[in-house]
Amino acid sequence: MRAQTVVILDFGSQYTQLIARRVRELQVYSVIYPCDVDLTTIQAHKPIALILSGGPSSVYDKDAPQMDSRLLELNIPVLGVCYGMQKMIQQSGGEVAFGSGGGEYGRTVVRFETDHPVFSGIPEEAVAWMSHGDRVTALPAGFEVMAVSENCPIAAVVGGEGRLIGLQFHPEVTHTEHGLSILRNFLYGVAGAEGDWKMSSYIDALVADIQGQVGGEKIVLALSGGVDSSVAALLLHRAVGDDLECVFVDNGLLRKGEADQVVETFRDFLKIHLHHIDASERFLKNIENVRDPEEKRRRIGHTFIEVFQDMARELKGIRYLAQGTLYPDVIESVSAHGGPSATIKTHHNVGGLPEELGFELVEPLRLLFKDEVREMGRLLGLPASIVGRHPFPGPGLAVRIPGRVTRPDLDTLREADAILIEELRRAGCYERTSQAFAVFLPVYSVGVMGDARTYARVIAVRAVVTEDFMTADWARLPHDLLATISNRIINEVSGVNRVVYDISSKPPSTIEWE
Numbered sequence: 001m002r003a004q005t006v007v008i009l010d011f012g013s014q015y016t017q018l019i020a021r022r023v024r025e026l027q028v029y030s031v032i033y034p035c036d037v038d039l040t041t042i043q044a045h046k047p048i049a050l051i052l053s054g055g056p057s058s059v060y061d062k063d064a065p066q067m068d069s070r071l072l073e074l075n076i077p078v079l080g081v082c083y084g085m086q087k088m089i090q091q092s093g094g095e096v097a098f099g100s101g102g103g104e105y106g107r108t109v110v111r112f113e114t115d116h117p118v119f120s121g122i123p124e125e126a127v128a129w130m131s132h133g134d135r136v137t138a139l140p141a142g143f144e145v146m147a148v149s150e151n152c153p154i155a156a157v158v159g160g161e162g163r164l165i166g167l168q169f170h171p172e173v174t175h176t177e178h179g180l181s182i183l184r185n186f187l188y189g190v191a192g193a194e195g196d197w198k199m200s201s202y203i204d205a206l207v208a209d210i211q212g213q214v215g216g217e218k219i220v221l222a223l224s225g226g227v228d229s230s231v232a233a234l235l236l237h238r239a240v241g242d243d244l245e246c247v248f249v250d251n252g253l254l255r256k257g258e259a260d261q262v263v264e265t266f267r268d269f270l271k272i273h274l275h276h277i278d279a280s281e282r283f284l285k286n287i288e289n290v291r292d293p294e295e296k297r298r299r300i301g302h303t304f305i306e307v308f309q310d311m312a313r314e315l316k317g318i319r320y321l322a323q324g325t326l327y328p329d330v331i332e333s334v335s336a337h338g339g340p341s342a343t344i345k346t347h348h349n350v351g352g353l354p355e356e357l358g359f360e361l362v363e364p365l366r367l368l369f370k371d372e373v374r375e376m377g378r379l380l381g382l383p384a385s386i387v388g389r390h391p392f393p394g395p396g397l398a399v400r401i402p403g404r405v406t407r408p409d410l411d412t413l414r415e416a417d418a419i420l421i422e423e424l425r426r427a428g429c430y431e432r433t434s435q436a437f438a439v440f441l442p443v444y445s446v447g448v449m450g451d452a453r454t455y456a457r458v459i460a461v462r463a464v465v466t467e468d469f470m471t472a473d474w475a476r477l478p479h480d481l482l483a484t485i486s487n488r489i490i491n492e493v494s495g496v497n498r499v500v501y502d503i504s505s506k507p508p509s510t511i512e513w514e
Helices: 016-025 039-044 069-073 083-091 179-190 199-214 227-243 258-269 280-286 293-315 327-333 370-380 396-400 407-426 479-492
Strands: 005-010 029-034 049-052 078-081 095-097 104-112 125-132 135-138 144-149 152-159 164-167 219-223 244-250 274-278 320-322 360-362 435-449 452-465 496-501
Touching: 005 016, 016 029, 016 179, 016 370, 039 069, 049 083, 049 179, 069 083, 078 083, 083 095, 083 135, 083 164, 104 152, 135 152, 164 179, 199 227, 199 360, 199 370, 219 227, 219 293, 227 244, 227 258, 227 370, 244 258, 244 293, 258 274, 274 293, 280 293, 293 320, 293 396, 396 407, 396 435, 407 435, 407 452, 407 479, 435 496, 452 479, 479 496
Parallel strands: 005 029, 005 049, 049 078, 078 164, 219 244, 219 320, 244 274, 320 360, 452 496
Antiparallel strands: 095 135, 104 125, 104 144, 144 152, 152 164, 435 452
């Protein structure tokens, strides 16, 4: 039996995936579709509610995202967020003012003026995160104002006999006080959610889906040894047993000692069929002298698939290729499910596949966020040393060396990165950061070492904290720890005379440098 479902319509917000994650945190299953999805697709889910995301457009833009107005007549609760609220009001007969001077950005105090169930237990005043230029100026018949702010006299509305709710602010972001409580109230107090989405039951459903898709045939999995592919390996192994063939490719772009650790864990400890291929020369040759990060990612992605194709021919008759693709991979590579969200960068899992793949794809984690994958890994019995590992990009260290990649530079970066991780663990800071790594910068720096002038390379240290990897802030590591990391790298890694610390947040920066 499938869980109750909330359908989220994507109007182009980079936070659409965050809405889905928040709904799942509240133990309600959610799916995302582009805002112009056909009505029958939505009805097939028998949703208990709809959520309309925000977006960067104005409802008056020539190509403004649209939705089927019949969605507001399905007799189920609808929550419109920011642009979603404005579109709801416009399509219900109200008015939205274009560039009215009533725009708000960032933290704003909102006053709630209603006892509607969606605001049950919420203080009369609270800080909310605003990001809008247009604003609602006239309500349709049957709607009333539920909240106001200093610059926005209509900050929340309710209509449709209590079914249609609009919020001009973003309840899904952590900057909105009580935002999660508002979403909980909408799901449970308005939509009648039962909280029946659990990871344990989702695992059972995925196992059944995998078995139904592959029909007893063999699967080859691209195993990197990171959290995502490792969880995928255990899930697939539960579904198909010895019909799973894991291919671990040493692409020459891995961290120090990583290849040995992967082989020991999967072949020796978990007893999963593992084929270890050293293709480092092939990968490095294919990205030789390539400086553009997108081209590096594409070439690495294509080389991965070529290696898998070669291996599959040796294994004979394998039809399915499995990957550990996640939701954030999808949203940052292409618009989610065809929606209008902006593309940020290509991920090798979803953006580097050649048209003539030769395999049918199995991507069991495609609708999960990183924290959900870790939870699944724990339930499947994955060792804590892997479940708790920081994310590592598919293209490996190639995207941590901006510009041209060489073997000597990779060796230098490995040593620096190993020191960073060792010191973070020793200080108890590894688990308190979400992702940390070293970057080999394509610049030289003047220094003094042993009373002599040096002209050597620079290592950047990057450490971030985040709940969802859609947004992130730089980690406030202790100064003494940063000093130890810097001293060790400069003294122990040949050819480096300067270490810098990256204090950029996401956005505007991405977590990785390329």
